[in-house]
Amino acid sequence: MSVEFAPLTLEPAYRKVAAAIGARILSRALVEGERLPPETELARQFRVNRSTVREALRELESRGLVQRRAGSKLMSVSRPQQGTVAAGVSHALMLHDVTVRDLWEALTILEPPIAAGAARRRTDADLKCVSAAVEAFAAARGDTEQAVQLSAAVFRCLGEATHNPVLGLAHEPLLRLLGPSLRIMIDEVPQARARIATAHRRLLDALLARDADAAQQWMARHIRDFRKGYEIAGIDLERRVTGVTDPSANPAS
Amino acid sequence: MSVEFAPLTLEPAYRKVAAAIGARILSRALVEGERLPPETELARQFRVNRSTVREALRELESRGLVQRRAGSKLMSVSRPQQGTVAAGVSHALMLHDVTVRDLWEALTILEPPIAAGAARRRTDADLKCVSAAVEAFAAARGDTEQAVQLSAAVFRCLGEATHNPVLGLAHEPLLRLLGPSLRIMIDEVPQARARIATAHRRLLDALLARDADAAQQWMARHIRDFRKGYEIAGIDLERRVTGVTDPSANPAS
């Protein structure tokens, strides 16, 4: 046998540049808010063309590691926003043919402990976040879309209230996928709003009393209700979750 | 009041192009495996320069929506690989100062139900996946790094065995973050390997018997053991989880 050589530099330059900058950010050598050097300067340092640098920046940008601050030209280092990451995960789940059942099962697992943790560790600000969403939901009589959003907002506030970023980030993609089926359910099942509002109130009470057990129980019931709602609304549990209605779905005419 | 104008086209062209192509993929108008038109063709269709198209492609690439198949030039549509998405999430969590406690709490919540689901729905192939990892772990006496990887592999196989992609994707980032602290624990706590191996065996037994309760119980105990291990190893629970040791951390010299 001859000497073996490893295949080398299969990676294009733009990815190497992105990896180099990304590693600096992940290692915290570049901290949040710090401004990146201009593209020409990066090109000079890496000994590469500005176009190549720009391609690398697009990758870092979409990973949420760099960001252009509003009304500013220079890129600055940033931590990935929760929304950015969650969108990626929910898109991935959609494309992997996640069913309503899969989603529901995950909620069954995640949300009750989240509610319990929220009851244990909520601050007054968290309480305000939840109660605002709960009240707005109860008030949103007509508007289905708003009701769906507010229902998700309650979950979101509970996630925040755990003060555990892992939990917040873990359930955010689920909330995004929940939208479409929840919308159908609220429209088709007359008693859905009332049951959700009740669960909201009980959850709020449990949070107020810092009663983790009650919060967990009511959340579990809340999620079970979803399933009943699906059945009543005639939503097939094996149906794939549909895409989130995205305002950017604007086909180039 | 004067007429209101919405702020317009703050979005650069490269992002619009990426959004347009991305929307087609998410709406399944472009399906997995399909080859994207060449860059020049895309540039012609969108009426933009090829450089602009390339920047858009870099974004889609990093979101995992398009991919270059090995040794091929053309881009093809793909669903985001689990690894790609999980890497993004774990990076985000790192940068958001997630602590060992946060991570541990999330594992406490997620893993026991995952084990239960795995026991309920595992196939023979899943069983083989788990048992292979379990045996390899028991056999990997010396190599800490391998033991860590195999320990994660057991979790990963269990996640697969639930046949619920949501659960698999939800816990994958946690497994990646687990590495560093687990490595320390295995090195510092003499009995760690034995306890982990025992838990593995019990989990495997439960899977074999399709005993969801036993699987859940043993997994809960397994995770509780982690916490004890952290304490014995002197790992501060409030410590931030450190970065995953990344082979691409190659600073441009």
Next chain:
DNA sequence: GGTCTAGAAATTGTCCGACAATCATACGAT
């Protein structure tokens, strides 16, 4: 007919240079 090969065409990765629009800064006027 099927398979193989060589040349042609297409495609990507990278470079260079250019320019308008916008942002940042320094500087002078009020």
Next chain:
DNA sequence: ATCGTATGATTGTCGGACAATTTCTAGACC
């Protein structure tokens, strides 16, 4: 000190170029 302005820096986009590599096409051969 505040404001407006001129100047320079930076980004977004464009056009063109070229080498390396892949894909396609058309014969050549069995």
